[in-house]
Amino acid sequence: MVTRHSSTGNPSLSEARGCDTSGLIVIHTMFRRLFTDAPRLVREVASGDTERSKVIGNHIAEIVSGLHHHHQGEDLLLWDRLESRSPACAIHVKLMRSQHASVAALLEQLDTAVPVWQRSAAPEDGAQVAALLDEVRTVLFVHLGQEEELILPAASTSLSQREWDELGEYGMAGIPKNRLMINLGFVLEAFSPEERSTWMKANVPGIARALYGLFGRRQYASHYRRVYGTMPS
Ligand SMILES: [Fe+2]
Numbered sequence: 001m002v003t004r005h006s007s008t009g010n011p012s013l014s015e016a017r018g019c020d021t022s023g024l025i026v027i028h029t030m031f032r033r034l035f036t037d038a039p040r041l042v043r044e045v046a047s048g049d050t051e052r053s054k055v056i057g058n059h060i061a062e063i064v065s066g067l068h069h070h071h072q073g074e075d076l077l078l079w080d081r082l083e084s085r086s087p088a089c090a091i092h093v094k095l096m097r098s099q100h101a102s103v104a105a106l107l108e109q110l111d112t113a114v115p116v117w118q119r120s121a122a123p124e125d126g127a128q129v130a131a132l133l134d135e136v137r138t139v140l141f142v143h144l145g146q147e148e149e150l151i152l153p154a155a156s157t158s159l160s161q162r163e164w165d166e167l168g169e170y171g172m173a174g175i176p177k178n179r180l181m182i183n184l185g186f187v188l189e190a191f192s193p194e195e196r197s198t199w200m201k202a203n204v205p206g207i208a209r210a211l212y213g214l215f216g217r218r219q220y221a222s223h224y225r226r227v228y229g230t231m232p233s
Contacts, residue, residue: 017085019164021152023203027070027171028144029190034063035140039133041227042117042126050121057118059227060129062179064107064114067140069174071100073167078155085158092150099143106136184212185220185232193233 038060045052079093110132117125155164175183184204188196200209208216224232 015160015162017158017160019156019159019161021156021164023168024152025148026187026190026199028148030186031063031067031070032141032144033189034186035067035133035137037228038063039130039137042130042133045121045126047123048121050119053118053121053126055226057114057129060110060114060133064110066175066183067136068104068107070171071103073170073174075100077163077166077170078151078159081163082151082154082158086154089151089154089158092146092154096143096147096151099139099146102139103136103143106132106139110136180208181212181216181219182223184208184216185224189232 041056042060045056074096079097083090083093110129113125113129113132117129172180188199191199200212204212221232224230
């Protein structure tokens, strides 16, 4: 099916409905990994070690904000379009909206609990942060799986590639410039070292690939080691 270009009224190839949604699976893989590791990272911080609670708390705040922004993009750019173009999908969109609301409520609680723990590094404050992260992981994993199963097939036939790409652009715009390379490093964790350059060539602009090779990979490795205590694979 071909839609009409809104400004010209002429059919446009770029507006043909149908898009490749596989990039979202890569982002989901990143969030699954980050939110699987997060509660353990918090529980490993020793009582009173505020230097460490600051490092891990900043990491948690960053992934919480990344997830929140990712969901905002879907709320703004995906749900209404799907509801109007694929009415059979409306019930699934309703489910997605309510899951996003559940995740957002937990993320808001983390926004409050993390700074308290960062200042105190008290075991009871850490336990509260870790318990919230456990809950996020549980709710999030159900949500991501259902989004892949119920939403992506409808999105891949209802949205144009340009519309789908707006999601990625919205996501990128929310990342501070000095954290772009670190985010790319976490995205690349979805792939084996051998698959990474193939994926980069297909998905990352040449200039960003060059910058990642020049300094980004080292910036990511140093951040990763500070958070995880080991070098990335
Ligand atoms: Fe979502």
